Amino acid sequence: xxxxxxxxxxxxxxxxxxxxxxxxxxxxxxxPAVLQTFLKSEPQPFPIVADPERASYxxxxxxxxxxxxxxxPRILFNFIKLLFRGERIRKLTHTEDxxxxxGDFALDRNAKLVYAYPSKDATDRPRLADLIxxxxxxx
Amino acid sequence: xxxxxxxxxxxxLKPGGTAVVLSELLTADRTLILMMRHLA
Numbered sequence: 001x002x003x004x005x006x007x008x009x010x011x012x013x014x015x016x017x018x019x020x021x022x023x024x025x026x027x028x029x030x031x032p033a034v035l036q037t038f039l040k041s042e043p044q045p046f047p048i049v050a051d052p053e054r055a056s057y058x059x060x061x062x063x064x065x066x067x068x069x070x071x072x073p074r075i076l077f078n079f080i081k082l083l084f085r086g087e088r089i090r091k092l093t094h095t096e097d098x099x100x101x102x103g104d105f106a107l108d109r110n111a112k113l114v115y116a117y118p119s120k121d122a123t124d125r126p127r128l129a130d131l132i133x134x135x136x137x138x139x
Numbered sequence: 140x141x142x143x144x145x146x147x148x149x150x151x152l153k154p155g156g157t158a159v160v161l162s163e164l165l166t167a168d169r170t171l172i173l174m175m176r177h178l179a
Contacts, residue, residue: 022170024171028177030177032155035154048175059140102175102176105174106170110145
């Protein structure tokens, strides 16, 4: 849920990214068919691609968390906060690893890493204003 | 991976199953990549 909430936040503010000359795309660990079903119900203004082997997750050095991680008060509080904001819990498919962490990264045209924000926990994402500002200055 | 390092030109799958390489997705001077935990 925090990931899809972040996706929605970026999608709603996509014009601001475009205005700053920043392209956006998403990577999911779900297989293409699951991604296709998701996009039919929740279309996005930028591409989302599938990486079921999670090669990109490994390349970015993204780790996994344990079940105990979700029982931390701060994590539970963040999930509850998102529910109160109107986010909904979607059905998790067996093809996705719930313990996988995500993050936000930026590459230049030559695939050089210019920005990295690996999530520290399941609810951790950069603030949108910070993200745009940091990427705007990474020329 | 650290900033300044070059990311491998990995292959991804579009929703329809067609393959696409990373370089085809880097369409601007800076491209933000949202690494999703899952779609739930």
